[in-house]
Amino acid sequence: MKGYSVELKDLVKVYGGEHGDPRVGAVNGINLGIHPGEFFTLLGPSGCGKTTTLRLVGGFETPTSGEVYIEGQAMSHVPPYNRPVNTVFQNYALFPHLTVAQNVAFGLAIKRVDKKEQERRVQEALEMVRLPDVGKRKPAQLSGGQQQRVALARALINEPSVLLLDEPLGALDLKLRKAMQIELKQLQKEVGITFIYVTHDQEEALTMSDRIAVMAEGSIIQVGDPVGIYEQPATRFVANFIGESNFIEGVLGGTGSDGAVVEVGAERALIRPDAEPWPAGTEVTVCVRPEKLMLYPPATECNGLSGTVREVIYIGTDTEFVVELANGVRAVARLQNIDGRGLGEFAVGDAVRVGWAMWDAHTLED
Amino acid sequence: MAVRPVAADAGPKPVFKRPSLRERIKSSRTAWLYIAPAALIMLFVTLFPYIYQLFMAFTDYRVRNLRFNLLNPETWARYAPPFVGLDNFVRILTNQLTIENYDFWRLLLFNITWTVANIVFHVALGVLIALVLNSKTVLLRRVYRALFVLPWAMPGYVAALTWRNMYDDRFGAINQLFGVINRLIGTSFPTDTRWFVISEPPIGGLLSFLPLAFYAVLLANIWLGWPFMSVVATGALQSIPKELYEAASIDGASGWQQLRKVTLPLIRPAMVPAIMLGTIWTFNQFSVIYFISQGNPFGRTEILITQAYKLVAEQRLYGVAAAFSIVVFFILLSFTLINNRVTRATEAYDV
Ligand SMILES: Nc1ncnc2c1ncn2[C@@H]1O[C@H](COP(=O)(O)OP(=O)(O)OP(=O)(O)O)[C@@H](O)[C@H]1O
Numbered sequence: 142m143k144g145y146s147v148e149l150k151d152l153v154k155v156y157g158g159e160h161g162d163p164r165v166g167a168v169n170g171i172n173l174g175i176h177p178g179e180f181f182t183l184l185g186p187s188g189c190g191k192t193t194t195l196r197l198v199g200g201f202e203t204p205t206s207g208e209v210y211i212e213g214q215a216m217s218h219v220p221p222y223n224r225p226v227n228t229v230f231q232n233y234a235l236f237p238h239l240t241v242a243q244n245v246a247f248g249l250a251i252k253r254v255d256k257k258e259q260e261r262r263v264q265e266a267l268e269m270v271r272l273p274d275v276g277k278r279k280p281a282q283l284s285g286g287q288q289q290r291v292a293l294a295r296a297l298i299n300e301p302s303v304l305l306l307d308e309p310l311g312a313l314d315l316k317l318r319k320a321m322q323i324e325l326k327q328l329q330k331e332v333g334i335t336f337i338y339v340t341h342d343q344e345e346a347l348t349m350s351d352r353i354a355v356m357a358e359g360s361i362i363q364v365g366d367p368v369g370i371y372e373q374p375a376t377r378f379v380a381n382f383i384g385e386s387n388f389i390e391g392v393l394g395g396t397g398s399d400g401a402v403v404e405v406g407a408e409r410a411l412i413r414p415d416a417e418p419w420p421a422g423t424e425v426t427v428c429v430r431p432e433k434l435m436l437y438p439p440a441t442e443c444n445g446l447s448g449t450v451r452e453v454i455y456i457g458t459d460t461e462f463v464v465e466l467a468n469g470v471r472a473v474a475r476l477q478n479i480d481g482r483g484l485g486e487f488a489v490g491d492a493v494r495v496g497w498a499m500w501d502a503h504t505l506e507d
Numbered sequence: 508m509a510v511r512p513v514a515a516d517a518g519p520k521p522v523f524k525r526p527s528l529r530e531r532i533k534s535s536r537t538a539w540l541y542i543a544p545a546a547l548i549m550l551f552v553t554l555f556p557y558i559y560q561l562f563m564a565f566t567d568y569r570v571r572n573l574r575f576n577l578l579n580p581e582t583w584a585r586y587a588p589p590f591v592g593l594d595n596f597v598r599i600l601t602n603q604l605t606i607e608n609y610d611f612w613r614l615l616l617f618n619i620t621w622t623v624a625n626i627v628f629h630v631a632l633g634v635l636i637a638l639v640l641n642s643k644t645v646l647l648r649r650v651y652r653a654l655f656v657l658p659w660a661m662p663g664y665v666a667a668l669t670w671r672n673m674y675d676d677r678f679g680a681i682n683q684l685f686g687v688i689n690r691l692i693g694t695s696f697p698t699d700t701r702w703f704v705i706s707e708p709p710i711g712g713l714l715s716f717l718p719l720a721f722y723a724v725l726l727a728n729i730w731l732g733w734p735f736m737s738v739v740a741t742g743a744l745q746s747i748p749k750e751l752y753e754a755a756s757i758d759g760a761s762g763w764q765q766l767r768k769v770t771l772p773l774i775r776p777a778m779v780p781a782i783m784l785g786t787i788w789t790f791n792q793f794s795v796i797y798f799i800s801q802g803n804p805f806g807r808t809e810i811l812i813t814q815a816y817k818l819v820a821e822q823r824l825y826g827v828a829a830a831f832s833i834v835v836f837f838i839l840l841s842f843t844l845i846n847n848r849v850t851r852a853t854e855a856y857d858v
Pocket residue numbers: 156157165166167185186187188189190191192193194341
């Protein structure tokens with residue numbers, strides 16, 4: 142319980158309901174603990190309630206039920222400006238009529254900080270975001286990436302202990318986005334404060350975060366570090382939303398020393414054993430990433446299943462093979478085009494064995 | 508034939524020549540054909556009257572000169588108005604017109620006071636009401652918004668005549684309202700005020716040149732004028748992203764600080780042109796003055812444009828009136844130019 146920077150308890154937000162507006166459950170009971178200094182990402186498809194969750198933390202929305210704790214304090218009666226939180230908005234929300242320096246100094250000016258002190262801290266903040274020389278310009282005279290950094294400086298100058306960022310890189314082009322991802326991550330390490338970061342871009346989430354919460358329809362489906370989320374997605378939704386996956390239905394057999402056995406039709410294959418294994422005979426869905434599958438000639442002895450190549454798709458770095466397994470499921474194997482391995486080795490209609498390392502396949506919760 | 512040696516950068520450089528006017532007209536002949544009918548009509552309907560008015564302003568054009576017909580040479584000798592040079596302008600500016608209570612500089616002072624007072628109220632009231640109706644907590648704000656366009660939907664002179672009737676000393680709604688108030692709460696306001704006759708100024712000192720009638724027409728024109736400012740302000744307010752307010756409130760800005768530091772600066776670019784337009788309209792607010800106060804008492808609520816009209820309607824001094832409107836035109840032109848300079852009205856922010 143103690144020691145969380147931000148904690149959400151049974152958080153619910155329902156919009157509407159007044160004036161005959163339809164009720165929209167945007168957040169349906171979220172429980173979450175975010176550690177101090179953590180780069181925490183809320184990841185999910187459009188409309189899943191990420192922004193709403195962030196706004197509840199920032200204090201721009203009041204929860205329908207549940208509670209937000211920041212540094213152990215319940216926030217229900219604390220207005221946004223009294224929370225140790227600041228926000229970087231997706232559209233920057235810079236004041237267009239003020240210069241960059243005035244924008245950054247806004248919070249200090251409101252608090253009537255001494256002018257000299259203001260100047261010093263503004264310069265410091267602008268240097269931190271690597272924009273030391275633009276103080277006199279208006280936001281409209283900056284590029285999108287620069288505006289984003291100014292927004293960052295404006296938030297950081299108030300020394301929040303939690304920074305909320307709602308798709309801050311959403312409006313930038315791919316290249317700038319990548320550069321800013323690295324910079325943001327570095328900055329977060331430097332200042333050492335908690336970042337709660339919202340994105341619907343899975344790659345962004347994987348590269349930047351310490352931990353990720355995957356959301357869908359107002360609920361959190363899975364929380365974990367990038368490796369955990371990618372390597373062991375808990376549900377079909379997570380497996381599909383982050384990267385691509387093959388789903389193979391089977392029946393659980395026994396668990397041996399070299400892995401759990403799953404029976405698919407007449408064949409048997411090994412998968413990673415669950416921590417709390419289901420009893421043998423349970424119907425399960427096995428999830429394997431396409432890049433973890435290997436193809437072998439049909440007679441090869443290996444852990445895996447047999448099938449027939451139905452499609453070969455060349456995609457530059459890799460070649461994708463769509464293989465129809467014995468039980469009719471189409472699995473996709475993605476082989477890197479190294480050493481003639483992917484290309485040309487198998488053609489449409491060939492019988493193959495689809496193999497994988499035991500650790501790379503696991504069961505899903507649903 | 509000798510082959511001319513070609514040096515790398517010898518010879519004249521190719522120069523981009525701007526096509527001559529003839530070439531340009533030739534190349535856009537079809538376009539000209541299309542706009543020709545409209546252009547011709549504009550020429551006669553708009554440009555010609557301007558030019559004719561300019562001509563009249565330098566002549567002593569009177570009733571008899573109305574027979575003067577440009578297309579009929581027989582009328583030229585007999586009816587052509589005599590050219591008087593700048594005489595009309597001199598007479599206007601040095602008060603040598605034979606109409607009652609005429610004093611150009613007093614008129615100008617009054618006209619400016621009238622305009623400034625109106626615009627101050629229009630803007631203050633318009634922005635204030637727009638702000639109030641912009642807050643989501645106000646009930647029925649759609650209804651109010653629809654209602655406040657009403658003064659607009661009415662033709663100006665109908666509204667003016669209605670106000671004229673409301674100010675009637677015996678049967679007008681305003682005096683009757685005072686009567687009702689007197690009866691209800693026992694006060695003793697006068698109920699037979701002759702709004703446009705009393706020449707005693709209600710406020711003395713610097714403002715003693717403003718009779719009661721001024722405040723009456725001012726009230727009527729405020730009623731007419733604020734909705735425009737309010738509509739413009741509402742539009743500007745609704746285009747301010749709510750994130751700006753959230754960003755300001757995170758930084759601890761109070762409602763009042765948000766108004767001063769975010770709202771007002773951001774609606775300014777929209778308000779400045781509206782104020783310029785409003786100024787020009789109000790400066791020449793003919794129908795309110797003409798129908799409500801009729802310049803009374805003693806021409807002290809006359810503005811330049813109504814005075815110009817009287818020159819025609821009562822004295823048939825067409826030449827002088829033409830010169831008069833040209834004077835008004837230049838006053839407004841100089842106002843616009845100065846205002847553009849001072850406020851850089853074209854400045855807008857990318858939100
Ligand atoms: N002010 C509001 N009034 C009513 N419903 C709202 C409001 N804001 C959001 N919603 C609804 O709540 C749900 C969650 O919205 P939210 O903005 O949190 O999604 P999001 O995950 O941020 O999506 P995106 O990635 O598109 O920004 C959506 O169904 C949305 O339509």
